[in-house]
Amino acid sequence: MKLQSIETFVVGNPPPSRGGRYFIFVQLHTACGIVGVGEIYNATFSPHLVADMATDMFARIFEGSDPHHIERLWRNAYGAGYTLRPDVTVMGVLSALEMACWDIVGKAAGKPVYELMGGRVHERLRSYTYLYPPGDEHVYPDPDAPNVYNDPDIAAQIALDLVDQGFTAVKFDPAGPYTVYDGHQPSLEDLERSELFCKRIREAVGTRADLLFGTHGQFTVSGAKRMARRLEPYEPLWFEEPTPPEMPEQMAEVARATSIPIATGERLCTKYEFARVLDTGAASILQMDLGRVGGLLEAKKIAAMAETRYAQIAPHLYCGPVVGAANIQFAACIPNFLVLESILKWEGFHADLLKTPIRWEDGYVIPSDAPGLGVELNTDVARAHPYEGEELHLTMETRPLR
Numbered sequence: 001m002k003l004q005s006i007e008t009f010v011v012g013n014p015p016p017s018r019g020g021r022y023f024i025f026v027q028l029h030t031a032c033g034i035v036g037v038g039e040i041y042n043a044t045f046s047p048h049l050v051a052d053m054a055t056d057m058f059a060r061i062f063e064g065s066d067p068h069h070i071e072r073l074w075r076n077a078y079g080a081g082y083t084l085r086p087d088v089t090v091m092g093v094l095s096a097l098e099m100a101c102w103d104i105v106g107k108a109a110g111k112p113v114y115e116l117m118g119g120r121v122h123e124r125l126r127s128y129t130y131l132y133p134p135g136d137e138h139v140y141p142d143p144d145a146p147n148v149y150n151d152p153d154i155a156a157q158i159a160l161d162l163v164d165q166g167f168t169a170v171k172f173d174p175a176g177p178y179t180v181y182d183g184h185q186p187s188l189e190d191l192e193r194s195e196l197f198c199k200r201i202r203e204a205v206g207t208r209a210d211l212l213f214g215t216h217g218q219f220t221v222s223g224a225k226r227m228a229r230r231l232e233p234y235e236p237l238w239f240e241e242p243t244p245p246e247m248p249e250q251m252a253e254v255a256r257a258t259s260i261p262i263a264t265g266e267r268l269c270t271k272y273e274f275a276r277v278l279d280t281g282a283a284s285i286l287q288m289d290l291g292r293v294g295g296l297l298e299a300k301k302i303a304a305m306a307e308t309r310y311a312q313i314a315p316h317l318y319c320g321p322v323v324g325a326a327n328i329q330f331a332a333c334i335p336n337f338l339v340l341e342s343i344l345k346w347e348g349f350h351a352d353l354l355k356t357p358i359r360w361e362d363g364y365v366i367p368s369d370a371p372g373l374g375v376e377l378n379t380d381v382a383r384a385h386p387y388e389g390e391e392l393h394l395t396m397e398t399r400p401l402r
Contacts, residue, residue, distance in 0.1 A: 001030055001032055001034070001067060001068070001104075001108060002030060002032075002065065002066060003028055003030055003063055003064065003066075003067055003101075003104075004029050004030055004031045004064075005029045006027070006028055006029070006055055006058040007026070007027045007029070008024070008025070008027075008051035008052075008054055009023075009024070009025040009027075009377070009379070009383065010023075010051050010386060010387045011023045011024075011353070011382045011385050011386070011387060012385045012386060012387035012389065013320075013385075013387075016132070018343050018350075019317075019318055019319055019320060019343050019350065020043075020318055020320075020393040021391055021392075021393055022389070023319055023322075024039065024040040024042065024050055024051055024096070025037060025040075025096075025320065025322055025382060026038045026039070026040065026051075026054050026097065026100055027377065027379075028058070028062070028067070028100040028104065030104060034104050034108060036067070036100035036101060036104035036107070036373075037099075037100055037322055037375070037377045038096035038098070038099040038100035038291075038326075039096050039291050039320050039326070040054060040093055040096040040291055041092055041289050041290075041291030041292040041318075041319045041323055042089055042291075042393075043392045043393035043394045044088060044089050044092075044392075045089065046392075047392075047393070048387075050089070050093065053093050054093045057077055057094065057097060061073060061076050062097055067100075067101040067104045067105055068105055070098060070101050070105075070295075071297070073097075073098070073101065074094065074098060074295070074297065074298070077090065077093075077097070078090070078091075078094065078270075086268075086269050086270040086272055086273050087269075088269050091269035091292055091294050092291060092292050094294060094295065095290060095291050095292055095294055095295045095298075096291060098294070098296065098297065099290065099295050099322070099326045099373065102326075102372070103372035103373045104372070106371045106372035107371045107372040111371055112329060112369055112371060112372070113326075113329040113372060113373060113374075114330075114332040114333040115333075117296065117297075117329070117330075118333045118334075119333060120332050120367065121332065121333055121334065121335055121337070122337060122367070123367075124361075124365065124366050125328060125331050125339075125364060125365040125366075126168060126338075126339045126363065126364055127167070127339065127340045127341070127342040127365050128167060128170060128210075128212060128340070128341060129162060129167060129170060129343065129344050129345075130170075130171050130172065130173075130214075130343075131148050131155050131158050131162070131171070131172045132148065133148050134158060148172075149172075149174065150193070152174070152193070152196045152197045152199070152201070153200060155172055155174070155200065155201060156201045156204040157204070159201045159204055159209070160205055163205045163209045166361075166363035166364075167209060167363045168210065169209055169211075169339055170205075170209055170210075170211065170212065171212035171213075171214050171240075171341075172197055172201070172211075172212070172214060173215060173216065174193050174194050174197040175190055175193075175194050175213075175219075175227065176189075176193070176194075176218070177397050177401060178215075178216040178218035178396055178397065179218070179396055179397035179398065179399065179400060180397070181400045182217060182218040182244055183217065183221075183223065183244055184218060184219065184223065184401055185219070185223040185226075186223050186226060186227055190227075191226065191227060191230050194213070194227060194230060195231065198211060198231055199234060202234045202235075210236070210237035210339075211235070211236040211237065212236065212238055212240065213231055213239050213240060213260075214240045214241075215227075215240055215241055215242055216241060217242070217244040217267070219242055219243055220243065221243055221253045221254055224239075224243055224254045225253075225254060225257045225258065228254065228260055232258065232260060237261065238260065238261045238262065238314075239258065239260045239263070240262075241263070241266070241267075242262060245264065245267045248264075248276045248277045248280045248283075249280050249282070251264065251282040251283065252281045252282040255281055255282055255284070256281070261283075261284050262283040263287050263314060264277060264285075264286070264287060265277065265283070265286045265288045265293075265316065266287050266288075266289050266292075266316040266318075267292075268288065269293050269294055270293065270294050270298060271294075271301050271302050274286060274288065274293075274306075275305060278306060278309050278311060283311070284309075284310070285311065285312050285313075285314050285338060286303075286306050286311055286312070286314070287313075287314050287315065287316040287341075288302055288313070288315060288316065289315070289317065289318075289319075290323050290326040290327050291319055291322075291326070295326075296326055299315075299330050300330065303330075306336055307335065311336065312336050312337070312338035313334055313336055313337050313338060314338045314339045314340070315330060315331055315340055315341060317340075317342070317343065318341075318343075319393070320350065321350045321351075321375065324342075324343075324346065324350070324358060325373045325374055325375040327340060327341070328358070328365055328367050328368075328374070329373055331367075342360065342365065345360045346365075349385075352381050353377065353378055353381055353382060354375045354377065354378060355375075355376040355378050356368075356370070356375065356376065
């Protein structure tokens with residue numbers, strides 16, 4: 001079996017744009033007619049440039065190769081250009097090509113990928129979602145108007161609605177703005193708002209759901225400790241990325257100062273960056289994103305490293321449904337799985353992009369028993385929604401807070 005060609009899709013995510021402004025998909029074709037799908041989670045360059053990077057990497061390293069040789073292909077891409085070090089852009093591109101190879105291998109074997117990576121451990125996967133605005137409201141509202149992101153009573157009502165639908169965990173991030181100049185000290189207003197969110201949501205859902213307190217690496221160590229003290233009475237399941245991701249040694253100081261489990265990893269890639277998190281004790285919950293970390297096999301290696309430290313895995317998702325499908329295959333075959341990030345119930349445009357939507361039932365995702373990643377990209381829908389904007393997938397404030 002040989003890899004023959006690649007096709008890329010830069011897909012605009014229409015309002016309410018849950019999961020980001022665009023998705024970057026790849027399809028790899030073999031000479032014998034098998035097609036594998038992957039997705040790049042990369043926000044560092046224009047998505048069209050990133051798609052060109054995927055075409056370049058495929059031509060230099062993957063074309064003509066046997067897709068079964070994932071370890072060899074991975075090392076050749078990781079070391080290309082005399083690198084051999086984590087690079088978030090390279091790893092995003094490699095992640096998509098790697099997961100597409102696994103999709104091909106699974107289809108050739110007639111087995112889901114999880115059966116080829118140790119076998120299915122979990123019959124169903126507990127899932128959580130962010131608190132999004134209801135209905136078709138845009139996820140980027142008027143910041144001055146009361147909404148789910150700044151009003152604890154609105155957030156509590158939406159949390160209760162989601163719990164009534166079956167979710168047993170909800171995530172929210174009311175801790176204030178984040179900028180390219182972080183970390184910073186939380187303001188008294190940020191502290192008060194964050195505590196009130198936890199209080200109101202806990203009052204609304206009781207013990208029916210875990211609270212997942214999200215931040216975006218915006219605090220100093222001392223600022224994160226101050227925040228954690230305000231949150232502890234409400235027993236959140238985690239405090240996410242309390243400090244910037246570059247220095248896990250500093251995040252470890254926060255972990256040692258609070259009873260709340262620390263979660264991190266969405267901006268990290270490769271086993272080497274996650275090894276530092278584990279070695280320093282920075283987090284006990286790892287949130288690798290399968291479209292950035294280096295793919296399925298790399299995530300499996302990290303999960304095994306985490307297992308030796310009794311750390312748990314909660315795969316991150318803020319992109320499209322192909323990374324979501326890869327997360328599901330990965331989570332289904334690891335013993336230290338904790339919870340899976342969903343974008344609500346995988347409905348709307350996320351479902352439209354797949355020929356068979358991801359199956360969600362009563363708060364759980366049911367892993368598909370179809371071969372490969374268990375999903376097929378609806379290329380007609382993908383082509384009908386080209387991304388024509390200029391903004392990156394995610395952005396931060398570019399001015400210091402005053």
